[in-house]
Amino acid sequence: MVYSDKAKSYFGETLNQIQSQGLFKEERFICSPQAASIDVEYPQGAPQKKVLNFCANNYLGLSSHPEVVQAAREGLDTRGYGLSSVRFICGTQDIHRTLEQKLSEFLGTEDTILFASCMDANAGVFDVVLDKEDAMIADRLVHASIVDGMRLCKAQLFNYKHSNMAHLEEKLRESQECRFRLIITDGVFSMDGDIAKLDEICNLAEKYDAMVLVDDSHSTGFMGKHGRGTHEHCGVLGRIDLITTTLGKALGGASGGCVSGRKELVELCRQRARPYLFSNTIPPVIVAAAIKVIELISKTTDRRDKLEANTLYFRKEMTQRGFDIREGVHPIAPIMLYNAKLAQDMARDLYAEGIYVIGFAFPVVPQGQARIRVQLSAAHEREDIDKAIAAFTKIGQKYNILGKKKDEIIKLYGL
């Protein structure tokens, strides 16, 4: 046998370390479809508990929408379950191309290519577009999948302080010698829910002759008046060269991602992006459902409007109750607690109250910035949000943090 005692004890010890550092992630079993209200078995073997879900990326509440589920069924009936192939051998159906075209129309881009996930899109795109004489200039808080994608690319890496335009400009000056430069940012940053300054970024890109890539995974479908994304929200439609985004959040939430943008770059991805070339095609069920999602959100903005109203209501009420919330307009509403244990304890108590939220601490967020990240959805009704606010208030009182700002919470609980 090759799995020796030495190997077994080494990997076992690694797991113990993860546990002792408080970084061990436990999965909770959900025994119902994804929705505002879900049945959860946690811990394993415990009776199922009905809780309100405030930690899903189900921003538009489309994950279990009847029309989306029906479209998935039709996809299964008319195009089958799997294709047993990558795209370029025999894994491209007519509906794959339809979805790519619909995504281009929706995002306002020239062309789109589907990937198995946005992680794959980010893993593939940089290495295709840039080479060693080029530069990647990235915001320091970009998503982990972008960091991994950039590691796979030979281009020189520069990074700038989060959303700091003066620092970005400095990096653009420093990298002046490079052939092509790509500014890389998330549209919305997933831990703070803050929005990239895309208007200023585009202006700098034009001034210094750089391209712009935005990962819009936490925006596509609901940011901007028509929900096209951060580029619509910031008034820079048509000025972003590459958008990477996901079908796994607002757009039905199953899986799949894409690169969308300048047609030559998209075509190059089709020819050369390794995660595209060597991953199986997206199953027809998901493709058919995603087409329906794009149809639904192109027809009416009702869902993104409801999400916006829910977000404003929750943020306003929670601020009035005395919680320290990162300001903003995004449905990611971070309730700042600073102390990691406090965030974990409050999340646990909220779960007991029937509110499913997660506490985040270092290294997922910077040291001393632990928080509970609340995510609103168009699936939430006003009464769901009121229940969450009431539970938060009760638990906030228990821990005596209402009305307290950063320094006072740190004084009470430490960092």
Place this chain on the structure above:
Amino acid sequence: MPDDIKQTIIEYIKKEYLDEDSTDEVTENTQLITSGIVDSFSMVSLKMFLEKKFNIKIPDEKATPEAFDSVNNIIKLLKEFTQEV
């Protein structure tokens, strides 16, 4: 070892990684990676700065989070590549 080299690195770290309004102090012993001042992704700009400044090439396998975790550790690393420190 000349203190001004330490000071140059400290100044760079403050300028490059701390917010303008930050009151955090950085000394030669401050933990940079462990404390989260410099994350492993941003470490690359620190490596580039050192390479340019001292005209050296630090191989990737030497540029570990431990080697970059304090200004003192960085100085130790630099000594492997240059007489200047």
